[in-house]
Amino acid sequence: MGFPVVSATVFAPLIGALLIMCIPAARKEVIRWVSAVATGISLALSIYLVFAYDLAAGGVQFAEKIDWLPAFGVKYYVGIDGISATLLLLTAIVGFTGVFASWGIQNRVKEYYITFLALTFACAGVFAAFDLFLFFVFFELAVLPKYVLVAVWGSTKKEYAAMKLALYLTLGGAIILLGIFCVYFAAGINTMDLLELARHQFTHNQQVWLFALLTLGFAVQVPIVPLHSWLPDAHTGAPTAGSMILAGVVMKLGAYGIIRVAIWLFPEGAVIWAPVVAILAVICVIYAAFVAMGQKDLKYMIANSSISHMGYSVLGVGALTAAALSGALFQFFAHGIMAALNFAIAGMTYDRTHTRIIAAMGGLAKVMPVIAIAFAIGCLASVGLPGTASFWAEFSVFVGSFPIFPTLTILAISGIVFTAYYMLRAIQRVFFEPLRHKEFATLSDAQWYDWVVVSVIIFFIIGMGVYPSLLMDLISNGLSPILAGLPEPSAGGWLAFLGGVQ
Amino acid sequence: MGVGLLLPEIIACMGGLVILTERLFSKGEPERKDAAWFGASVLIIAGVAALRLLGVNETAFHGSYRVDDLAVYFKLVAVVAGAVTLLFAPDLLSQRRVKSGDFAALVLFAATGMMLLPSALDFITLFISLELISISFYVLIGIQRGEVRPAEAGLKYLLLSGLASAVLLYGMSLIYGLTGSTYLTAIRQAFSVGEWPLLAGIGSLMILVGLGLKIYLVPFHMWAPDVYEGAPAPTVAFLAAGSSAAALAAVLRLFGESLTGLSGVWLPVLLILAVVTIALGNIVALPQTNIKRLLAYSSIAHAGYILLAIVAQSSAGTAAVMYYCFLYAITTVAAFGVISAFAETSGGEIRSFAGLARRSPFLAFVMLISLASLAGIPPLAGFMAKFAVFAAAVQAGYVVAAGIALLLSVISIYYYFMVIRAMYVDEPVETAPIPCGWGTQAALLIGLGGIILLGLIPWPLLRLAQEAANFARF
Numbered sequence: 017m018g019f020p021v022v023s024a025t026v027f028a029p030l031i032g033a034l035l036i037m038c039i040p041a042a043r044k045e046v047i048r049w050v051s052a053v054a055t056g057i058s059l060a061l062s063i064y065l066v067f068a069y070d071l072a073a074g075g076v077q078f079a080e081k082i083d084w085l086p087a088f089g090v091k092y093y094v095g096i097d098g099i100s101a102t103l104l105l106l107t108a109i110v111g112f113t114g115v116f117a118s119w120g121i122q123n124r125v126k127e128y129y130i131t132f133l134a135l136t137f138a139c140a141g142v143f144a145a146f147d148l149f150l151f152f153v154f155f156e157l158a159v160l161p162k163y164v165l166v167a168v169w170g171s172t173k174k175e176y177a178a179m180k181l182a183l184y185l186t187l188g189g190a191i192i193l194l195g196i197f198c199v200y201f202a203a204g205i206n207t208m209d210l211l212e213l214a215r216h217q218f219t220h221n222q223q224v225w226l227f228a229l230l231t232l233g234f235a236v237q238v239p240i241v242p243l244h245s246w247l248p249d250a251h252t253g254a255p256t257a258g259s260m261i262l263a264g265v266v267m268k269l270g271a272y273g274i275i276r277v278a279i280w281l282f283p284e285g286a287v288i289w290a291p292v293v294a295i296l297a298v299i300c301v302i303y304a305a306f307v308a309m310g311q312k313d314l315k316y317m318i319a320n321s322s323i324s325h326m327g328y329s330v331l332g333v334g335a336l337t338a339a340a341l342s343g344a345l346f347q348f349f350a351h352g353i354m355a356a357l358n359f360a361i362a363g364m365t366y367d368r369t370h371t372r373i374i375a376a377m378g379g380l381a382k383v384m385p386v387i388a389i390a391f392a393i394g395c396l397a398s399v400g401l402p403g404t405a406s407f408w409a410e411f412s413v414f415v416g417s418f419p420i421f422p423t424l425t426i427l428a429i430s431g432i433v434f435t436a437y438y439m440l441r442a443i444q445r446v447f448f449e450p451l452r453h454k455e456f457a458t459l460s461d462a463q464w465y466d467w468v469v470v471s472v473i474i475f476f477i478i479g480m481g482v483y484p485s486l487l488m489d490l491i492s493n494g495l496s497p498i499l500a501g502l503p504e505p506s507a508g509g510w511l512a513f514l515g516g517v518q
Numbered sequence: 519m520g521v522g523l524l525l526p527e528i529i530a531c532m533g534g535l536v537i538l539t540e541r542l543f544s545k546g547e548p549e550r551k552d553a554a555w556f557g558a559s560v561l562i563i564a565g566v567a568a569l570r571l572l573g574v575n576e577t578a579f580h581g582s583y584r585v586d587d588l589a590v591y592f593k594l595v596a597v598v599a600g601a602v603t604l605l606f607a608p609d610l611l612s613q614r615r616v617k618s619g620d621f622a623a624l625v626l627f628a629a630t631g632m633m634l635l636p637s638a639l640d641f642i643t644l645f646i647s648l649e650l651i652s653i654s655f656y657v658l659i660g661i662q663r664g665e666v667r668p669a670e671a672g673l674k675y676l677l678l679s680g681l682a683s684a685v686l687l688y689g690m691s692l693i694y695g696l697t698g699s700t701y702l703t704a705i706r707q708a709f710s711v712g713e714w715p716l717l718a719g720i721g722s723l724m725i726l727v728g729l730g731l732k733i734y735l736v737p738f739h740m741w742a743p744d745v746y747e748g749a750p751a752p753t754v755a756f757l758a759a760g761s762s763a764a765a766l767a768a769v770l771r772l773f774g775e776s777l778t779g780l781s782g783v784w785l786p787v788l789l790i791l792a793v794v795t796i797a798l799g800n801i802v803a804l805p806q807t808n809i810k811r812l813l814a815y816s817s818i819a820h821a822g823y824i825l826l827a828i829v830a831q832s833s834a835g836t837a838a839v840m841y842y843c844f845l846y847a848i849t850t851v852a853a854f855g856v857i858s859a860f861a862e863t864s865g866g867e868i869r870s871f872a873g874l875a876r877r878s879p880f881l882a883f884v885m886l887i888s889l890a891s892l893a894g895i896p897p898l899a900g901f902m903a904k905f906a907v908f909a910a911a912v913q914a915g916y917v918v919a920a921g922i923a924l925l926l927s928v929i930s931i932y933y934y935f936m937v938i939r940a941m942y943v944d945e946p947v948e949t950a951p952i953p954c955g956w957g958t959q960a961a962l963l964i965g966l967g968g969i970i971l972l973g974l975i976p977w978p979l980l981r982l983a984q985e986a987a988n989f990a991r992f
Contacts, residue, residue, distance in 0.1 A: 084976075087977070087980055087984060152896070153897050153901075156896045156901075160895055163935060164938075167939055167942070167943045168943050175939065179939075183928065186928045187928045190925055191925075193905075194920065197909055197920065198912065201909075201912055201913055
């Protein structure tokens, strides 16, 4: 076995965190650079993995298997397929830019970066794991850093928000763990290897109930309405980089679990429950959009818009067609970087104005043009403007879902209108009206570290908007074993899924 | 092997007698800590002697004493719990003007009982071993003379434990009367075929009640919060880690192997009580403001999880119980090590933990890892233990009970995280670092290393437990 690239990608942030533990707390600049280098290594390796993945061969590549708990058939089994490669890249982008977005933090810098890197590590681990037990270990490992991040460096109602987050996520985790036990004993082949479990033929009844159980557990994390109430509080309460990674990566863990575990292992169950999932998805899209429209607080607005946007992904999960699922997964990536950008901007404006109330700002574009332009790009990406990554994601979801659920898809598409309304209104109120407060006239524009955040994320938003095939081919390649179990497996690249778009 | 079978117990007992004799001839300043170090070394030697008994599988004294891997495993739990406790105990005891020689001798006697109990294959040996543990703890709990709380806790434990012993004896006498034997093997055969009278079922339930006190079974758990709060932290660490593990070994012998014929009576009772124990432990822990009372209810909840594995009635369940006991012991000892170093000087209120991360980062980190392990956050030891237990329960078909238990365990996140919050989020009231002797530091490092390493590398210990469980049938 050569150099363990996947493990290195996953563990680089953890090693960074361990190094930081040994650095005195007063050396803040050193701590920041160590974090930047650790996440930078992760980013470089994940870009390498995206290009090094052999599409023709498919399957799990760069696999590393070590026996861990043979009594339960548990292995340390990490690797990448097309889906994992894409999402590892997402995690690395958000992790890397998150370090720079937190550059301004002065309070307990050492503990902050340790927690942040630990969270990045856990998320990356979830995406790289191909063993159900390992997957769960990483999944649950993320809870403690999330709690600490929100509880220590959060802003409004931070302790309430942090505890609510911890309880909800652990509840989801408990349900998933029960599901994992049932999967393990129902299969009865003494393995937690996802590939082997996917090959096992579960009976129809097992599929129906295990799909429901696991999806219920993952739904808490997505979150799917009505299990969503922890999210706005947590995302708003978190510090900037915390919100970035929560909205950008952590939110994807749940939906990723549904696709990777529930749909892959229990395709028949997925078909039975699909209408329920789709209806809940549309409720998510519309309900959260309405809530977002009513928000006065910029971060609450972005948090609710995240729920709404993840609703598109869930709709794709419900539709179960190739185009819809690849759109859903591409939406993970597109929404991930876009939400990270929006939260980063919200953090930058808050650091300067010390308010998050939309109506209290105004005319900031004159004093901070770079941040204003970045936010405009983030908003347009939110709306799904062609040329941004989100366009392809949403387009693909809608094209894939329409033949299955025409009415629901039309309802979901209406979500775009609401998004346009609240996003554009926010830009207008925050950045483009006359400068209402004199004291804001002296605020500084983007610092060099803000430039890093903004330019890296916008590079990917536009880059993937112009050249979506890079990741879309990976995603559709990774989906093919999952689609094989579904009633209408289809072959070919993602453009073929879309039905001949040229 | 002859007397070699009893070598670990003989070493521990002789060590205790040596310390007592030395106390007769010395003035014994309370500051002296060498007796505790001596006690810890004796226990380590006893542990090495026990390790050499792995794979022996012999029965002695006409079938009343058995050394198999299960027994050796539980002897090792007692040794580890006792030795680590003796490492950090003297720092606190010298502050309280308790002579560490007294403490060490009693810990060694209790440890002797804990090593005898898993080997006991007849009622008499079993009862005597159990009483040896109880009597040592009557003194250990109230060892701070002249103070009200420890004395009250000691008396409470004495009364309830005495009552439990009486019920246990009555139950044993009923079984003896029906079968004409005190040997567990003979009792197993007597109940394995045909009809058995109602009295036998009642007898088995009385034995369950008698042991229920030691294993924190609700509703016989009432003593735990008061004793935890009143007794000095080292005593509580050894009580929580060692005594319940030894009692669980006896439960495994009795209910897992000997009284299986009567399982129609006690199994449903135990199943319901296990779920009630988990529910009560977790829910009542919520409003606690004292860290020791909180951990008492947490112990109760954990006892409930373990009982689920006993209910499973399989060798996987037995292995899960054994595995859980070891990991729980190491985690509890680490947590009480921190409490001993810190909270004892400040009354043990959770709010006095405020800002501990800035006062003593090491203490706070050990506490964080112990609590995270108790909360079952992977990949720490506590998670692996919970995983094994719930896996055994689900495998045996108790999916609903395991589901309820898992959902109830979510509640525990709240109270464990409250303590973490106090340590890491709240502003410190005082800023002075906590003094921490090298014995305490060594004990905490052992605990920390154990929690992390046994979580990351769970296989060797679990395999030991599984093989022991497979051979434990007699």
